[in-house]
Amino acid sequence: MCKQAVSSSSNLFTPWPEAEANRYRTLGLWLNKNMFHILSDSRVADKLAVIDDNKQLTYGQLKTNSLALAQGLYQLGIRTGDNVVLQFPNRIEFVETLFALFALGAVPVMALPAHREQELKHFCTESQAVAYICADHAGGFDYRALARNVCALTQLKHVFVAGDGQEFYSLDDVKRAGELGAKSKASLPVVDNGQSLALLQLSGGTTNLPKLIPRTHDDYFYSVRESAAVTGLTNESVYLCVLPAAHNFTLSSAGVLGALYAGATVILSEQVAPDRVLPIIAKQRVTTVALVPPLANAWLQFAQKNRVDTNSLQVVQVGGAKLTSVLAKQIVAIFNCKLQQVFGMAEGLVNYTRLHDGPDKTLFTQGCPLSSEDEIKVVANDDTPVVNGEVGHLLTRGPYTIRGYYNASEHNATAFTPDGFYRTGDLVRLTEEGYVVVEGRAKDQINRGGEKISAAELEELLVGHPGISDAAVVAMKDSVLGEKTCAFVIKNKQQAYPQGVNAISNQQAITLPALRRYLREIGVAEYKLPDRVVCVEVFPTTKFGKVSKKALRETLENIQQLA
Ligand code: J2J
Secondary structure, eight states: OOHHHHHHHTTSSOOOOHHHHHHHHHTTSOOOOOTTHHHHSSOOTTSEEEEOSSOEEEHHHHHHHHHHHHHHHHHTTOOTTOEEEEEOOSSHHHHHHHHHHHHHTOEEEEOOTTOOHHHHHHHHHHHTOSEEEEESEETTEEHHHHHHHHHHHSOOOEEEEESOOTTSEEHHHHHHHHHHHHHHSOOOOOOOOTTSEEEEEEOOOSSSSOOEEEEEHHHHHHHHHHHHHHTTOOTTOEEEEOSOTTSHHHHHSSHHHHHHHTTOEEEEOSOOSHHHHHHHHHHHTOOEEEEOHHHHHHHHHHHHHSOOOOTTOOEEEEESSOOOHHHHHHHHHHHOSEEEEEEEETTEEEEEOOTTOOHHHHTTOOOEESOTTOEEEEEOTTSOBOOTTSOEEEEEEOTTSOSSOTTOHHHHHHHBOTTSOEEEEEEEEEOTTSOEEEEEEOSSEEEETTEEEEHHHHHHHHHTSTTEEEEEEEEEEETTTEEEEEEEEEEOSSOOOOOOTTOOOSSSOOOHHHHHHHHHHTTOOGGGSOSEEEEOSSOOBOTTSSBOHHHHHHHHHHHHHHO
């Protein structure tokens, strides 16, 4: 029996209720098609599909390579329903492998390049992944060393490496073996099973360990097709991907997949700095790009001081974190393009301002839902609807919003309402025209310039340090990133521990550099490291005896004002 069938029966994945699923099919939203069709449906074979810092592929080549890779992976034992952790910088191999896995019906777990041992170990264990596929090295980091550690700690059976594989399989060899195999045997059929999992996205998380988000071919493909239309992508567009391609925003809103669906050319850049990227815009005549607010700001600063040709830009999407109206106005003025605000989540719902919207919407709102079938509710703490226009918790359900996290039935009981609405944790209000304005957050998370950090996850990691007995993590305001991370810690006075490089002796203060070094060494992604540490004797508590994060945030503001 294939794993997919096991999944639903063993509660790994919560399907949509049958009546809803049938409706989405009848309405033509769900097509029962594998996402591999993005490459095979009426594409011009010799049109350029992807360009990275070193090479380029036409649609025809991308399709051929992906199928050869699928065949090679199949020969080595990767099967439909197998979970495979994928971790790549923005390189062509990412796209080839993604489509190879789609073709096989295997399920990529979308790790980000910044993830390290802690995260990888969790993704592999949680998904019971059979394989890990990565680049040899990127950005000065050797992913094979990471693979070695993860293999030692998990049930992984295979590692495939793009580039120099060392003791691991090289993806090039797998592809070559696949090409030969396809010649001697019939090539693999791409199976359409829309309800099966296409990929596992990662949640920003509010829990100790990030949850996996099961997205099906039906639901993800729908959101990609619809997003491509709302973003105005056509076969004349050139889409630049500078944020990590695996992130839901740059993958699907409309992202790399939306651009390929539209027959556009995708430019994958490993660089994000404006002096490196803005010349690419001029050279490749980029029409569309997706940014987070701090990156948009950095590009603007650069463009104001240097002569750069950004004439080709038609649409700049900004999402992932709240965009101020000041920055929004500057983007439109300086890049002389349309601004599209995108408020989305890897769990599903994506809101867009539309390209024809006036400044009242594009500058001051985060858009309205992608689909007319998206249901959104703004509710008070007791789940009753707020008065129109008031701020409340955003709940949503619809044709591409999950009904449950992967293998998380306990968490699902609180993360979703009994009637299937996802509790986004965002505090929003609706304008009279039904556009969403993000006003804050109820979830215990830090949004560090679009990168999400679960407070509970970081607290758990901090408490793992022998010098710390308790930790509470809060967001602090930052003029560039919007938010940064502050860790309040209580020193461990009782426990003696060995004096290693990073051990903090009982006499020493717990310093930020020492703590960051410790977290790096245990393999935590760089963006999760705290930006500030404050040692306290006790934490303030609420009247229910819980740590009062509100009081901690106020303490922090007082410290910042005094500084
Ligand atoms: C304020 N907060 C925002 C925005 C996301 C498209 C775009 C973004 C994501 C994403 C995505 C925001 N203003 N414009 O998946 O497909 C915060 C909210 C939200 C959380 C989701 C996509 N856009 N946010 O950022 O899963 O708090 O997805 O619930 O990483 O980011 O984070 P994530």
